[in-house]
Amino acid sequence: MNAIEIHHVSKRYGDVAALKDVSFAVPRGEVFGLIGPDGAGKTTLFRILCTLLKPDSGTAQVDGYDTVTEMESIRRCVGYMPGRFSLYQDLTVEENLQFFATLFGTTIEAGYDSIRAIYSQIERFKDRKAGALSGGMKQKLALSCALVHSPSVLLLDEPTTGVDPVSRKELWDMLGTLRERGLTIIASTPYLDEVRRCERVAFLDHGEIRGIGTPDRILTDFADIFNPPGLSRHTIQHAQKEENVIEVEHLVKAFGTFHAVDDISFTVKRGEIFGFLGANGAGKTTAMHMLTGLNQPTSGKGRVAGYDIATEYEQIKRHIGYMSQRFSLYEDLTIRENIRLFAGIYGMKDADIKSKTDEVLEQLHFRDHKDDLVGSLPLGWKQKLAFTVSIFHEPEVVFLDEPTGGVDPATRRQFWELISEATKRGITVFVTTHYMDEAEYCDRISIMVDGKISAIGTPTELKARYRMADMDSVFTHLARQANRAAD
Amino acid sequence: MTLRFLLQKEFLQIRRNAFLPRLIVLFPIMIMCVIPWVMNMEVKNIIVEVVDNDRTPRSQQLVHAIEASNYFRFHGQKNTYDEALQCIQRGNSDVIMVIPRGYSRKIATGEVPEILVAANAVNGTKGSMGSAYLTQIITSHVQPDFAALQQRVSTLLLYNKHQNYKRYMIPALLALVMMLMTGFLPTLNIVSEKEAGTIEQMNVTPVSKWTFILAKLIPYWIIAFFVATVCIVLAWLLYDVRSTGSLVWVYVLSMLLALFISSFGLTISNYSDTMQQAIFVMWFFIVCMLLLSGLFTPTRSMPDWAYLTTYINPMHYFIDGVRTVFLREGGWHDIAHQVAALALLGSSMSTWVVISYKKNN
Amino acid sequence: MKQFLSFILKEARHILRDKRTMLILFGMPLAMMLILGFAVTNDVKNVRTVVVTTHHDHLSTAAINRLAASDYFTIVAKASSPADAERIIRSQKADMAIVFASDFASKHTGLQFIVDGCDPNMAQQWTNFATGVILNPHGGIVNSKMLFNPQMRSAYNFVPAIMGMLLMLICAMMTSISIVREKERGTMEVLLVSPVKPLMVIIAKSIPYLALALLILIVILLMSRFVLMVPLAGSIFWIMVVSLIYILLALSLGLMISNIAQTQLVALLASAMLLLMPVIMLSGMLFPIESMPRILQWVAAIMPPRYYIDAMRKLMIMGVGIADVLKEVTILSAMTMLFLTVPLKKFNVRLE
Structure with missing residues (x-):
């Protein structure tokens, strides 16, 4: 019997067709993947399945119940985790879980088995407010909340965005055990390794199903989108010099007794792509905030572009670019206006801004959209734009905090082409990421565990040192040694 | 810049x-x-209840004088004070005036009749202004001399x-x-x-x-x-x-x-x-x-x-x-x-x- | 039932954890009661007065002494001519001048007031009071009686109005914001997908605010009784019952706003513009409704707080029985019914 059956479902928002005549079925106990670029209609489909939206035409059945007429029965048997954090920021971890447990008529104790694998990782922080958790831990908590009532169908809308590789693996291991218990799971994801762990996947594009089948088949059929040929190492040309552009010695940032960054030292050479890896909560973002002058270090020394991070942070800001985890351009300004604003802030001349804006728009193929509001762009475009803006004033170093979170493989590849362009111009790139294929593109990487740097070197060196085939295994090996998981 | x-x-x-x-x-x-x-804090349209225990032409003149004033809205005569008080309690009127028995006789003999003015003072401004206006009308009616005296007081308003x-x-x-x-x-x-x-x-x-x-x-x-x-x-x-x-x-x-x-x-x-x-x-x-x-x-x-x-x-x-x-x-x-x-x-x-x-x- | 309790507990935690909002929620009634109860009054007090006398006789001296002795007037200067006095007023050193002509004593005439007339009401009151003090009319003609508020304290008038305003603020504004916040943060999606009945979501969300409103009501009542010394003349039972009806009304208005608004900002502006401004302006709290043009009187007639404030004035201050506020209570209940059914019927079980 099929756990989910969708017949000719269409959905429009005003003039925009979000779903066009979508039909497929998922048998009970299957792990089904939903993949496709941003804006393909994945979230709309999830919302229709969990009865939050009514389809304009067509029918959908979940566990044998119709989504329109038998809403209440569905709401009892479905576990749903929306794309954005659906947690109460001002309640503690335990209070959140308890609330959702009672909501579904169960208790933490009764549902503990189904969430043990994930919840045990965050249980130590059960008295911390959800708002104070790191991104990955929030995801884990949200997932625990969705699972606590042992649903028979689990709908997960990009459950692993912003989650580090180790936690992602654990999460999918757990989904595997749930499947053995007969749960049907539908998940959307931008990660290829996760796609491969599904039994079947559907590729959704512009509201239409382009193909359904085993992961391998879909990934081969649409290889241009999902499996673009990796950037070869030597396409990334380096204007690398021996001069250090970032120097950090014994840097510490303490919040009370908690050392978020615990005595780290490293250097980054001019023109280098430096990968700054670490699990969620290892202290990456805090370290980055100190280097960019957003936070004062508790102790230790650091120089960026020749300026001291404790005293000359306003000088540093002139010489760096920054792209944060959250999209942080003004959504109510157009592409051109955003570029103009930030270029102006860095003191560029009007004429220079104008000519360079044209050049950049050309390069990004955004020319026809230059007067579109940034808020209306798809996620991938936004990220590319944010990067372009952050290096528009030709900084010495650019800091990128998880620049490609939640972006599909094709767009990620384009993004890294932009990075490689930037390094050719001599810009040093300091980047954090959870994609291990991206780690391979870096000249050197450091891996942070529990606020300390536990390994540093070129990808080849690291793989050789730990005798592992790829960066993924190296990372997993090191990150598993962590004792704490929060910042 | x-x-x-x-x-x-x-x-x-x-x-x-x-x-x-x-x-x-x-x-x-x-x-x-x-x-x-x-x-607009001007106090206007004060609703007045009259209890006329005298019922003589003289007392009726006073009632008419109040009716004619544009500050007041005359709500009709009541037979007793309690009846009028009930109107106030229901919120239907603001001020009560009670004309005592023998009002015109006292004025004729030169005595001073005592007229009761009871105002709802929950809203203090309204209550005091209402009773002040009413007092003015009554005074000028009962004691024309004093009223004349008052009228000789001139007020010069600067501005507005x-x-x-x-x-x-x-x-x-x-x-x-x-x-x-x-x-x-x-x-x-x-x-x-x-x-x-x-x-x-x-x-x-x-x-x-x-x-x-x-x-x-x-x-x-x-x-x-x-x-x-x-x-x-x-x-x-x-x-x-x-x-x-x-x-x-x-x-x-x-x-x-x-x-x-x-x-x-x-x-x-x-x-x-x-x-x-x-x-x-x-x-x-x-x-x-x-x-x-x-x-x-x-x-x-x-x-x-x-x-x-x-x-x-x-x-x-x-x-x-x-x-x-x-x-x-x-x-x-x-x-x-x-x-x-x-x-x-x-x-x-x-x-x-x-x-x-x-x-x- | 257990779901229901944990829901309420969760909501209560949200309220309690936001310390700054809590501080304002309880600080507001305190400050408003103190300010409106003591500081905001139309009393004639400390009017800066200039006296102009050319000729000292016992009558004008006595009159000046009486003026100086009263709380109403403070004599700030003595001037020798009306022109001087006018200059003092124009330079804003005084509010009014009293000019005694030389024949004041002999004929009781020749008295002139020069008044800063910017505020017509106060100017009128000042002259009334000054006339009273100076002429010292032999009383007895009119026996004035100030019912319910013999000292004419403005607190008597304001306390019910503050109650009407604050209960509306807390119930309507806070409830609507808290529901819309769940929409904005995405938690509403999960609540909707859970097997919990939407009706229960609404009720559970409103109960903590209802409790909060009752708590604040009690604080206000205690303050008005023991700090402002406003007597609670009527029956506490009926005061609470009528307040409860009004709180329900305010809650349902809040729910209605949360139905329409998609962002916290909109909810905030809507409740400020549609509820709070009219409450302050058109409920008879600061400005008498009778003096407004007819069309505004009609608008004022559909403002729920107006009836609540009227009812409270009668119940609390005038101490009448419930029978005398039947009209107000009926209108309030009818409005509550109407506004309560709309959001309950309209509550979206889906996202659109």
Whole structure:
């Protein structure tokens, strides 16, 4: 019997067709993947399945119940985790879980088995407010909340965005055990390794199903989108010099007794792509905030572009670019206006801004959209734009905090082409990421565990040192040694 | 000049907002059209109950005199005081007048009859004014000599000779609109940048704190200027209320108030994490400032502790100053004190915004 | 039932954890009661007066002494001519001048007031009071009796109005914001997908605010009784019952706003513009409704707080029985019914 059956479902928002005549079925106990670029209609489909939206035409059945007429029965048997954090920021971890447990008529104790694998990782922080958790831990908590009532169908809308590789693996291991218990799971994801762990996947594009089948088949059929040929190492040309552009010695940032960054030292050479890896909560973002002058270090020394991070942070800001985890351009300004604003802030001349804006728009193929509001762009475009803006004033170093979170493989590849362009111009790139294929593109990487740097070197060196085939295994090996998981 | 770019951004954002431009234009117009009619503390249409125990032509004359007055609405005669009191308790009338038995006989013999006037004093102003008017009518009826005496007392009103209440309230309305527009809008501004995360991006740029804050404040000063103009023009067109003093001073006072209020709003939003918090705190302070400013009631009637707060209440200086210019033909000498105080309060508040805005923790 | 309790617990935690909002929620009634109860009054008090006498006789001296002795007037200067007095007023050193002509004593005439007439009401009151003090009319003609508020304290008038305003603020504004916040943060999606009945979501969300409103009501009542010394003349039972009806009304208005608004900002502005401004302006709290033009009186007639404030004035201050406020209570209940059914019917079980 099929756990989910969708017949000719269409959905429009005003003039925009979000779903066009979508039909497929998922048998009970299957792990089904939903993949496709941003804006393909994945979230709309999830919302229709969990009865939050009514389809304009067509029918959908979940566990044998119709989504329109038998809403209440569905709401009892479905576990749903929306794309954005659906947690109460001002309640503690335990209070959140308890609330959702009672909501579904169960208790933490009764549902503990189904969430043990994930919840045990965050249980130590059960008295911390959800708002104070790191991104990955929030995801884990949200997932625990969705699972606590042992649903028979689990709908997960990009459950692993912003989650580090180790936690992602654990999460999918757990989904595997749930499947053995007969749960049907539908998940959307931008990660290829996760796609491969599904039994079947559907590729959704512009509201239409382009193909359904085993992961391998879909990934081969649409290889241009999902499996673009990796950037070869030597396409990334380096204007690398021996001069250090970032120097950090014994840097510490303490919040009370908690050392978020615990005595780290490293250097980054001019023109280098430096990968700054670490699990969620290892202290990456805090370290980055100190280097960019957003936070004062508790102790230790650091120089960026020749300026001291404790005293000359306003000088540093002139010489760096920054792209944060959250999209942080003004959504109510157009592409051109955003570029103009930030270029102006860095003191560029009007004429220079104008000519360079044209050049950049050309390069990004955004020319026809230059007067579109940034808020209306798809996620991938936004990220590319944010990067372009952050290096528009030709900084010495650019800091990128998880620049490609939640972006599909094709767009990620384009993004890294932009990075490689930037390094050719001599810009040093300091980047954090959870994609291990991206780690391979870096000249050197450091891996942070529990606020300390536990390994540093070129990808080849690291793989050789730990005798592992790829960066993924190296990372997993090191990150598993962590004792704490929060910042 | 990075300020230029930041200003451009602020204006674009205000213009793009679906709601703000409409609010900025319509709100002052709406307030100016409606509120002067509402803010009318003139006591009129007092409903009076008469209990005439005398029932003589003389007492009926008194009743007619009251009926004829345009302050009162005559609600009909009641047989007993209790009956009339019930009307008051139901909220159907405001004042009772009881004419005693033997009223006309006493007047004829030169005795003084005692007439009872009982007013509902829950609203003190209304009660006392009502009974005062009624007393006047009665006195002139019973004791024509005394009334004549009273009439010989001449009153010379300086300013606002026509006793136009709107003239008195419109400058205050200007204050109210300025406070709401330049107070709440900036409060929401920084908090919403915090919530959107764009403030972090700004903090890693080399923009100086002063430039950033100035770019946030200037749009609201321009809005304040616009709002003040709308209010002044509408007051003239709709109510024929014009400033007796120079408009320059009205603008000077308005801009200084805008400086204070908008800086105050930004300071609150620097300290707040959520919009709700910012609005509630702002609301609290604005209400206190307005009530203690002398906008509605004279500051000199306040107890000492409340009167002391008016020394640091910019609203008080503004209302005082703007009324002096508007109604009392005031010039620089009359408002120098208020202008100085507002400038001092405004500049210290704007310094505080810059200090409280943290680019680096 | 357990779901229901945990829901309420969660909501209560949200309220309690936001310390700053809590502070304002309880600070507001305190400050408003103190300010409106003591500071905002129309009493004639400390009127700065200039006396102009050219000729000292016992009658004018006695009159001046009486003026100086009264609380109403403070004699700030003595001037020798009316022109001088006028100059003092124009330079805002005084509010009014009293000019005694040289023949004041002999004929009881020749008394002139020069008044700063900016505020027509106060100007009128000042002259009334001054006439009273100076002429010292031999009383007895009119026996004035101030019912319910013999000292004519403005607190009597304001306390019910503050109650009307604050209960509306807390119930309507806070409830609507808290529901819309769940929409904005995405938690509403999960609540909707859970097997919990939407009706229960609404009720559970409102109950903590109801409790909060009752708590604040009690604080206000205690303050008005023991700090402002306003007597609670009527029955506490009926005061609570009528307040409860009003709180329900305010809650349902809040729910209605939360139905329409998609962002916290809109909810905030809507409740400020549609609820708070009219409450302050059109409920008879500061400005008498009778003096407004007819059309505004009609608008005022559909403002729920107006009836609540009227009812409270009668119940609390005038101490009448419930029978005399039947009209107000009926209108309030009818409005509550109407506004309560709309959001309950309209509550979206889906996202659109």
